[in-house]
Amino acid sequence: MPIYGLWVINKAGGLVYQRNFADGLAQLTSNEYLVLAGTLHGIHAITSRLSPIGSSSGAQVIEGETFKMTILLTATATKFVLLTSLSETTADAVLQKVYEIYSDAVMKNPFHTPEMPIRSEGFDTRITALIGNGS
Template identity: 75%
Template sequence: MAIYSLWVINKAGGLVYQRTFNEGLAPLTSNDALVLAGTLHGIHAITARLSPTGSSSGCQVIEAETFKMHVLLTATGTKFVLLTSPAEPLTNADLVLRRVYEAYADGVMKNPFHTPEMPIRSEGFDTRVAAIVKGA
């Protein structure tokens, strides 16, 4: 079981944070990552409208042969995406995403020098994310 990567996508679909933790997926250029984040943003919006009851928050897990993509949508529209091995338990990925979201709220959004919706450049956030993933 492995956590490969973490992405944070702003409410407009832009990739504002990307961190790779383990090898296992094809390496992406920064441009590829930006395109994939925008594509995932669109897919997430489409899946939110596909619900027959009309009350869906969109896709939460996308499974493939070699990875799983777990998505946490926040109340502000920011998406936290965790790419894991297929064997990663759903509960573990959800716990990691919630802890990363807490670290984001505490370490990024409370920083008076951070501009919302812009790339995250915080050593404190990087350190907390690394500790969360290591402890998972």
């Protein structure tokens, strides 16, 4: 039940963190990841307005034939996206822990500028401890 990758998308739709953890996903260029993050941001915005019974926070899980994307939308509109196998059952809990690590290691860092790429060794180290080695 592998976790393939983690994305962090800022409130404007920009990819501020991307990391792969297991083989199985296509290898993409950094520009392709940026385009995918922007597209997912748009899809998420559209799905938040499609609810037939009132307001919605948007798509929370998107499934493909061989993987799924689980999305955690924070109060500050930052999106955490976990790409996993279809059989992964702990994605929500993992995303919540990633958000806690982000809050502690990134947002408390006085040298980090909000909405900019995450360049924190402490964040990377704690994500590796939580999920595993990545490429």
